[in-house]
Amino acid sequence: MIDYEKLAEAMGDLDEDTVKELLQQVMDEGGEGAPKAMEACQKGMDTVGKLFEEGEYFVGDLIYAGELMTDAVGILKDALVSGESSGPKTRMILCTVKGDLHDIGKNIVKSMLEANGFDVLDLGIDVPPEKIVETAKAENIKIVALSGVLTLALDSMKKTVEELKAAGLDVKIIIGGAPVNADSCRNIGADEWAHSPQKTVDTCKRWAAEG
Ligand code: B12
Structure with missing residues (x-):
């Protein structure tokens, strides 16, 4: 016990x-x-x-x-990481947003997503909005997952979401990390938020199935 x-x-x-x-x-x-x-x-x-x-x-x-x-x-x-990983893989972006160097939570989420059949393009830490927009365009990405644990990460997430929308990209965006909640999700303009890696996996699976 x-x-x-x-x-x-x-x-x-x-x-x-x-x-x-x-x-x-x-x-x-x-x-x-x-x-x-x-x-x-x-x-x-x-x-x-x-x-x-x-x-x-x-x-x-x-x-x-x-x-x-x-x-x-x-x-x-x-x-x-005990998910099932059969079937075609959906490619998605995951990163820690600009100004934030914390990556332990991001790496846990990455392992869970990979174990559940996602092809995760991990852009690392301190990633500026332009790089995320550029990669999403170049790789025809449909799901973007943003991580951050500093309060200032919320501003970076908002800016990233604004730039993805301004670029006219048709992507679903999920945000996560300790300071994220329903209010900040609404304010940032993301589609979903999560603390638990399992909710992240379930949400991304639903989006991948919607196609
Ligand atoms: C370890 C740590 C560090 C390490 C990070 C090492 C690393 N490789 O990540 C180091 C030493 C580098 C560090 C540096 C700093 N840190 Co620090 N750090 C922490 C600490 C103690 C733990 C963070 C952590 O790993 N938690 C465990 C993980 C598993 O939890 P998590 O990230 O929340 O992830 C989970 C979920 O949120 C979710 N999740 C995570 N990402 C995503 C993404 C998506 C898409 C989804 C859906 C879900 C999801 O899944 C995870 C698993 O359940 C926290 C305290 C805390 N309570 O969190 C402070 C903390 C975050 N740090 C803090 C500070 C102030 C700093 C520094 C400014 C310190 C300094 N003076 O230099 C620097 C900032 C550097 C920077 N620019 O980022 C403050 C932030 C305050 C604030 N409100 O902004 C905290 C809260 C400590 C405090 N109470 O003061 N830190």
């Missing part, structure tokens, strides 16, 4: 040994607890963010937290 509270706490404390021990236990028990373990790790990351805001953690701790979270995803990956 995994103690998810203990896992969230260990992540918040940046206690690498305990985090890795508990995640290995999840995998040794068959991996069914992986989504819950992921949630616990994210909860721990919220604690890291809070302690950073309060001045108890510094940028070095954020970097360490980022590395630990990446390792955590690596351990859980096989259990997290």
Whole structure:
């Protein structure tokens, strides 16, 4: 029986040994607890963010937290990405928007999409609207997924959506990352928003089926 509270706490404390021990236990028990373990790790990351805001953690701790979270995803990956990947692949764009360098959430979403049969064109981090518009045009892309965790990412997302629309491109746009919600989605003019990778996959599958 995994103690998810203990896992969230260990992540918040940046206690690498305990985090890795508990995640290995999840995998040794068959991996069914992986989504819950992921949630616990994210909860721990919220604690890291809070302690950073309060001045108890510094940028070095954020970097360490980022590395630990990446390792955590690596351990859980096989259990997290269990989608079916048959049939023709829909090509789509995924990236972190301009001004934002965070990519751990984006990479999780990417793994889930790929495991579910999408051909994900990952443009990376800090991606300006022009590059997204250019690529969508050149590759005849129908789905664009934008990630961002900084508050300022919301402005970049809005600008990106405006430029995609101004270019007359017929694309569906989904946005995600911690600061995104229904209100910001409306304000940005995106078609959908999500925090959970599963909702992202379900939405993109629906759009791909609509064709
Ligand atoms: C790790 C981390 C870093 C690492 C990032 C490493 C990396 N490779 O990504 C580093 C050290 C680089 C970093 C830098 C900075 N950071 Co930082 N960072 C964090 C931290 C602790 C965790 C972020 C994270 O990975 N979370 C875990 C992932 C899994 O969650 P997620 O991204 O939300 O993704 C999930 C969902 O949102 C969704 N999702 C994600 N993307 C997408 C996309 C789509 C399309 C969809 C549908 C869904 C989706 O799926 C994911 C899985 O469920 C957060 C605190 C926090 N609570 O988030 C601060 C935080 C985001 N950082 C913050 C700050 C201030 C900074 C710096 C400015 C610090 C500095 N002074 O230099 C710089 C900014 C650099 C920049 N320009 O981007 C602030 C942002 C404040 C704000 N409101 O804007 C936070 C909130 C901390 C805080 N509370 O103060 N950071």
